[in-house]
Amino acid sequence: xxxxxxxxxxxxxxxxxxxxxxxxxxxxxxxxxxxxxxxxxxxxxxxxxxxxxxxxxxxxxxxxxx
Amino acid sequence: xxxxxxxxxxxxxxxxxxxxxxxxxxxxxxxxxxxxxxxxxxxxxxxxxxxxxxxxxxxxxxxxxxxxxxxxxxxxxxxxxxxxxxxxxxxxxxxxxxxxxxxxxxxxxxxxxxxxxxxxxxxxxxxxxxxxxxxxxxxxxxxxxxxxxxxxxxxxxxxxxxxxxxxxxxxxxxxxxxxxxxxxxxxxxxxxxxxxxxxxxxxxxxxxxxxxxxxxxxxxxxxxxxxxxxxxxxxxxxxxxxxxxxxxxxxxxxxxxxxxxxxxxxxxxxxxxxxxxxxxxxxxxxxxxxxxxxxxxxxxxxxxxxxxxxxxxxxxxxxxxxxxxxxxxxxxxxxxxxxxxxxxxxxxxxxxxxxxxxxxxxxxxxxxxxxxxxxxxxxxxxxxxxxxxxxxxxxxxxxxxxxxxxxxxxxxxxxxxxxxxxxxxxxxxxxxxxxxxxxxxxxxxxxxxxxxxxxxxxxxx
Numbered sequence: 001x002x003x004x005x006x007x008x009x010x011x012x013x014x015x016x017x018x019x020x021x022x023x024x025x026x027x028x029x030x031x032x033x034x035x036x037x038x039x040x041x042x043x044x045x046x047x048x049x050x051x052x053x054x055x056x057x058x059x060x061x062x063x064x065x066x
Numbered sequence: 067x068x069x070x071x072x073x074x075x076x077x078x079x080x081x082x083x084x085x086x087x088x089x090x091x092x093x094x095x096x097x098x099x100x101x102x103x104x105x106x107x108x109x110x111x112x113x114x115x116x117x118x119x120x121x122x123x124x125x126x127x128x129x130x131x132x133x134x135x136x137x138x139x140x141x142x143x144x145x146x147x148x149x150x151x152x153x154x155x156x157x158x159x160x161x162x163x164x165x166x167x168x169x170x171x172x173x174x175x176x177x178x179x180x181x182x183x184x185x186x187x188x189x190x191x192x193x194x195x196x197x198x199x200x201x202x203x204x205x206x207x208x209x210x211x212x213x214x215x216x217x218x219x220x221x222x223x224x225x226x227x228x229x230x231x232x233x234x235x236x237x238x239x240x241x242x243x244x245x246x247x248x249x250x251x252x253x254x255x256x257x258x259x260x261x262x263x264x265x266x267x268x269x270x271x272x273x274x275x276x277x278x279x280x281x282x283x284x285x286x287x288x289x290x291x292x293x294x295x296x297x298x299x300x301x302x303x304x305x306x307x308x309x310x311x312x313x314x315x316x317x318x319x320x321x322x323x324x325x326x327x328x329x330x331x332x333x334x335x336x337x338x339x340x341x342x343x344x345x346x347x348x349x350x351x352x353x354x355x356x357x358x359x360x361x362x363x364x365x366x367x368x369x370x371x372x373x374x375x376x377x378x379x380x381x382x383x384x385x386x387x388x389x390x391x392x393x394x395x396x397x398x399x400x401x402x403x404x405x406x407x408x409x410x411x412x413x414x415x416x417x418x419x420x421x422x423x424x425x426x427x428x429x430x431x432x433x434x435x436x437x438x439x440x441x442x443x444x445x446x447x448x449x450x451x452x453x454x455x456x457x458x459x460x461x462x463x464x465x466x467x468x469x470x471x472x473x474x475x476x477x478x479x480x481x482x483x484x485x486x487x488x489x490x491x492x493x494x495x496x497x498x499x500x501x502x503x504x505x506x507x508x509x510x511x512x513x514x515x516x517x518x519x520x521x522x523x524x525x526x527x
Binding site: 021057 | 136181184185188189190358361362420421422423427429430433437438441519522523526
């Protein structure tokens, strides 16, 4: 599974951090969501990735199956 | 109370009866707090005008609130000093008694202070404080656990965020009790009462303590860069200069005011609701995976900051309404969180609700700077209460809400009962309030994280 964040759409709501703090953090510099370690989602974090995508108020997170 | 159209010189305003300070609000509050009451005219009037407090607009619709909150150039938060309106506006209707730190600033002035503090409140830095939050929770639960009863507000929900905020700032801990009481009592009392006079005395002493603390800190610059929020405010050049003593003071008051009683109120509301819905209390206790979404749902339903205001910098259209330059707008976060256009079954508390795009931390550039701290505290305290006091109950007749719910919906008192349990021990001792090793370690680690973030930012610029 791959995850992508559209930085232009992100408005800093922080809901993705609630859902998937192991995958995503809020940059203290830009106050926008950034991936912690790349686009590949480890299998054990797939549910969290889906939850982050579903929970984003701006629909800025896309998750795709390989 | 139906919305009516009123002809004015410039436009046709949609008006409704609305007063976020109304003493009657408290009497109407049911299971879901003040949100549904503030928003009851939303269907016909999601953005309207009221004549209360000299006249202002109110946004109770999600879309309308978001439109105003995220356009911070048009809708300002700063205070104005003009000949006619000395020190007016800001985020309060009526204007707050003193400038509420950088929350009442705009543009670059606001941004530079926020940027300076942000590394210390970033999720990475806040995560280092987790063991401290656990230790404080153990300490204050230990104080009451053998008794089988306590005031959840005074004994648990108020002291934990208060002591933690002081640790994050680097403030001396010995005054935690009067400081927490000052924060709580100014919300829990009505103007012109003996209780308010006592609260004002506490606040006065609290401000005097802060002035002394700032003077002491200014006299002792750190050798190797800032160690805490107070060092950042006292010794870090922000936008090319050091802040004045008064600027530091108003920012400290904002950090304490924003950090302490709001988290207190939210935890109070959550525990009150769980006590009155024991089946939901048990469900949450038995399924820790629910905690994440449950916290967001408590934040949605019981937004502790009921609403804050803006001022229109120029004539502007909001929906079909024409707002004039200088008009005030009240953003009713607690009400927007019940907008059925955005939240399915909005008046039902769903512990697994997701997505949940509540407005409780605010939207846009003024979003709560301490939201990661708030979520950590709420998570730890609710988890520990459910674990150590699993059968807690509350006498619905003994609980009491704040008398004025305009800025903060919280609780004067929330007595709970539970089966007594054993103490678990803690490093922090409420009686002597000495610094703890665990907080020194957390502070050092958070300092390291903040310095790394600073370094990264400098490189990026």
